[in-house]
Amino acid sequence: MTSSKQNTRETVFLETIGSERIYYKQLQSLCSTGIVETCGIRSLCWKILLNYLPNNRSSWIRVLEKQRQEYNNFLEEVIVQPGLNRTNGPIANAEDHPLNTNPSSEWNTYFKENSILLQIDKDVRRLCPDISFFQNATAYPCKMLHLESSKVESLRKRIERTGLNSQSLTRKKMGISNLINTRKQAIEEYETLMTQGQEAHWEVVERMLFVYAKLNPGTGYVQGMNEIIGPLYYTFASDPNPKWREYAEADTFFCFTLLMGDIRDNFITSLDRSTTGIDASMRRTMNLLQRSDPEVRSKLDKIKIKPEYFLFRWITLLLSQEFPLPDVIHIWDVLFADENRFDLLIAVCVGMIMLIRKELLEKDFSGCVKLLQNYPEHIEIIRVIQEAKNVYKTIHPGS
Structure with a gap:
């Protein structure tokens, strides 16, 4: 240009x-x-x-003040040790204690949640390893942790106290497709910052995900959600305006919640085979590929490459694992701008396949799987978007 x-x-x-x-x-x-x-x-x-x-x-100030205060309320409601409340300090309840195994016990629930917290902690310590941003300190650590009147608990201290072992929540389809792209995994986990009062950006993400999991028990936390919230938070926390950066945590939380409202069914295993689940999305993608490039579709079917092997991750994580972060953000610009953004997402997936059609037609099963699970870095994102727009017009001719 x-x-x-x-x-x-x-x-x-x-x-x-x-x-x-x-x-x-x-x-x-x-x-x-x-x-x-x-x-x-x-x-x-x-x-x-x-x-x-x-x-x-003119209504932004009112909306933002309300939402940001609401987020602070969430912190005080869900990140607090059992036995405390926000107004009265210790709660006199001799029947509830750390050894109580009653399902209604606050302490029992607290310890069960630790396994969720540890999984979140494991995931966010390796978030977006192609940039250093998430390892760095935020200029706006959580104020609620340092207010004398606040009972908000430090998740860092909570993790340090617990000795629970967590199990990976990685979802696999057909034993081959893994949510996390090995090309985008950090070699080492991010360290906790030792300076008093500092928080790394990954710790901010950890807090948001834990709050989301507690407020949405039907969905909870599923590995991969960190890959959705990461680009959102990075974008908001990198805003050139310091007033917007200061409230990146609260703003990201609500935008993430809104986005998850549209894609949450992809993260719920029990809905996989429903009309709104991931299986239906993969089926629609393959049907669109049949219309757009029947030769490639026939080849994939012939060598028995199932859509689960690659589309499961592409769709569920909104392509956040397939490209470098700047390219992911560019794709999200385009997706967020479209009223039929998930139709467009499917068109992007088909466009990606069509751009590597020559290699797919030449390769065998293992070569095709490797290519689809590690999308070629040399293909420019603008070509992907242009190809997707062409495919998209077959779904929405007037677009």
Whole structure:
């Protein structure tokens, strides 16, 4: 793109997002090819596209104050030791104690939750290893941990106290497909920062995921959710405006919750075979591939490559494991901007397959599986998006 065109797009973006009333359709159209990086407004655009912020700017302060206070309330409600409440200090209940095995015991629930916390801790300590961001200290550690009136518990201390062993919650389909791409795993786990009062960004993510798991017991925490919240938090916590960065934790939590409201069925095993589950999404993708490139579909069927081997991870994690983080963020710009974003996600998956069709037609079973589970790095993300748009038009001709 020429410099003049880039400057024109930047100007239009800034005018659109700076208006007192933001026209949603216009913002969607602008973001549909990616948000101009130099504008510094990506996190704001995402908040609007995910329906966290209304399109009327005058109501933002009221909405944000309410949501951020609500998040603080969540912290005080769900990250607190048994035997304490927010107003009265220790609760006099001699019948409930750490050795109580009664299912209704707060202490019994507390210890069961430790296994969930330890799994979250394990996952976030290896989040987005291709950048150093999550290992670094946030300039805005949780204030609730240091208020004298607050009973919010430090998850760091809670993890240090427990000696429980956690089991991996990695979901596998057909014994081959793993949620986590080995190419994007950290060699070593991130360390806890030792300076008093400091928190690494991965610790902030850990807290958000633990709060989400406690507030959503039907879903809980499933490995892979860390890969969804990671790019959201990175985008919000990297906002050039310090006022937005300061509240990145609360804003990310609510945007993550809104996004999970759309994709949560992919994380619930009991819904795999439902019309909204991951199996249905994979089936739709393969049907679209049949329409778009029947030769490749026939080849995959012939050598018995099941969609579970690669599509399970692609769809469930919104492609966050298949590309470097900047490319993932670019794809998410496009996905969030579309009202039918999950139709577009399926089109992206089909487009990715079509871009490597030559290699797929030449390779055997093991070669194809390796290629699909480790998508070639040399393919530019703009080509993926362009191919996806072409495929998408076969689903939504007027787009």
